Amino acid sequence: AEDPSTILSRFQQYLQINTAQPHPNYYEAAEFIISQAKLLSLESQTLEFVKGKPLILLKWPGNDPTLPSILLNSHTDVVPSEHHKWTHPPFSAHLDSTTGNIFARGSQDMKCVGLQYLEAIRKLKASGFRPLRTLYLSFLPDEEIGGNDGAGKFVDSDVFAKMNVGIVLDEGLASPTDNYRAFYGERSPWWLVVKAVGAPGHGAKLYDNTAMENLLKSIEIIRRFRAAQFDLVKAGQKAEGEVISVNMVFLKAGTPSPSGFVMNLQPSEAQAGFDIRVPPTADQASLERRIADEWAPASRNMSFEFKQKVSVNDKFGRPAVTAVDSSNIWWALFEEAIIKANARIGKPEIFPASTDARYFRERGLPAIGFSPMANTPILLHDHNEFLNKDEYLKGIDVYESIIKTYASYIQYQRDEASREEL
Ligand SMILES: CSCC[C@H](NC=O)C(=O)O
Ligand SMILES: [Zn+2]
Numbered sequence: 001a002e003d004p005s006t007i008l009s010r011f012q013q014y015l016q017i018n019t020a021q022p023h024p025n026y027y028e029a030a031e032f033i034i035s036q037a038k039l040l041s042l043e044s045q046t047l048e049f050v051k052g053k054p055l056i057l058l059k060w061p062g063n064d065p066t067l068p069s070i071l072l073n074s075h076t077d078v079v080p081s082e083h084h085k086w087t088h089p090p091f092s093a094h095l096d097s098t099t100g101n102i103f104a105r106g107s108q109d110m111k112c113v114g115l116q117y118l119e120a121i122r123k124l125k126a127s128g129f130r131p132l133r134t135l136y137l138s139f140l141p142d143e144e145i146g147g148n149d150g151a152g153k154f155v156d157s158d159v160f161a162k163m164n165v166g167i168v169l170d171e172g173l174a175s176p177t178d179n180y181r182a183f184y185g186e187r188s189p190w191w192l193v194v195k196a197v198g199a200p201g202h203g204a205k206l207y208d209n210t211a212m213e214n215l216l217k218s219i220e221i222i223r224r225f226r227a228a229q230f231d232l233v234k235a236g237q238k239a240e241g242e243v244i245s246v247n248m249v250f251l252k253a254g255t256p257s258p259s260g261f262v263m264n265l266q267p268s269e270a271q272a273g274f275d276i277r278v279p280p281t282a283d284q285a286s287l288e289r290r291i292a293d294e295w296a297p298a299s300r301n302m303s304f305e306f307k308q309k310v311s312v313n314d315k316f317g318r319p320a321v322t323a324v325d326s327s328n329i330w331w332a333l334f335e336e337a338i339i340k341a342n343a344r345i346g347k348p349e350i351f352p353a354s355t356d357a358r359y360f361r362e363r364g365l366p367a368i369g370f371s372p373m374a375n376t377p378i379l380l381h382d383h384n385e386f387l388n389k390d391e392y393l394k395g396i397d398v399y400e401s402i403i404k405t406y407a408s409y410i411q412y413q414r415d416e417a418s419r420e421e422l
């Protein structure tokens with residue numbers, strides 16, 4: 001078997017490539033992935049649906065190319081970091097010799113997963129394993145800024161159609177406990193801007209219907225809603241992904257002056273921005289009504305605009321979730337593979353934020369969100385993001401088990417037959 005330090009140094013190499021938004025070095029990442037693929041004799045293809053945003057697609061052909069394939073997805077971009085607030089620079093991939101923690105932006109989200117797929121394949125190849133089903137690995141750009149130019153273009157392409165994908169694996173979240181976490185759906189982002197107008201006037205005057213007062217009324221109502229949703233989580237009645245979250249992310253109002261803002265003028269316009277996340281089972285229409293009638297009523301001189309509004313339903317009008325019961329053989333196989341790897345997963349969850357998995361689920365494809373990181377604090381998008389080396393190495397074994405189980409699965413199941421009729 002290979003020396004773990006060799007495996008870890010490949011992970012570090014990938015982490016050291018600065019693929020931070022808004023100017024990710026995609027080509028360097030692509031070059032690295034393709035060079036790894038060559039060493040593993042995987043077929044590779046670079047797709048550039050949008051100039052400057054390459055997508056790398058790797059293929060390990062199966063013995064039976066007529067069977068639906070398996071897609072192991074990851075994204076190559078990472079979010080920006082405030083470098084000076086990190087203990088070790090975010091692209092150093094520093095390995096702490098005492099704890100074994102590897103510090104880097106992307107160590108959890110999600111360069112770990114992308115390389116673990118490759119490492120698992122390396123081990124499987126070394127053991128002489130031959131897949132029955134074709135395996136694809138996609139390394140997508142653009143995820144952290146919405147995915148329209150990455151996953152969005154990919155799922156609409158002829159290349160994707162020809163891949164005949166049966167199941168997609170994408171990212172999950174770290175777990176602070178012994179159990180891994182798995183995700184069968186995710187909340188839809190609704191990015192809402194609420195705007196108020198009102199009569200301007202002297203800062204000393206008390207009068208009704210100012211823009212500020214109108215906006216503040218909305219903010220109060222939205223805060224009450226937020227608190228009620230949060231209470232359900234705090235009381236343990238609902239999981240984080242099962243409530244509607246609303247967080248105010250900006251406030252914009254006032255009349256600028258050289259020293260800041262004019263202090264004795266009540267402005268005629270005010271705005272607030274909200275990041276709303278809607279669970280797939282939420283009543284979308286009722287939330288839309290609530291926004292129009294209570295949060296931004298025209299009767300209070302309010303209006304609103306969505307900067308982003310992803311439907312909770314798939315293109316067939318059904319909640320965009322993947323079945324996690326006996327109706328979905330891929331879920332059963334996933335559970336089986338986890339057990340075989342001597343690992344455990346908790347109850348499947350709704351991912352609280354967004355991933356590229358939604359593009360696959362929207363098309364009716366099953367997708368499981370999973371990042372094998374147990375006993376790990378959730379640090380994606382945070383300072384000092386890290387992953388422990390032993391967790392990383394353990395995750396490779398887990399993927400080895402999943403890939404083996406998936407790629408060997410032979411029966412032509414009812415769920416596959418019915419999906420093809422759609
Ligand atoms: C709506 S696209 C934004 C995607 C982003 N994904 C991960 O953090 C998120 O904010 O959830
Ligand atoms: Zn991610």
Ligand SMILES: [Zn+2]
Nearest residue numbers: 079109144380
């Ligand atoms: Zn992210």
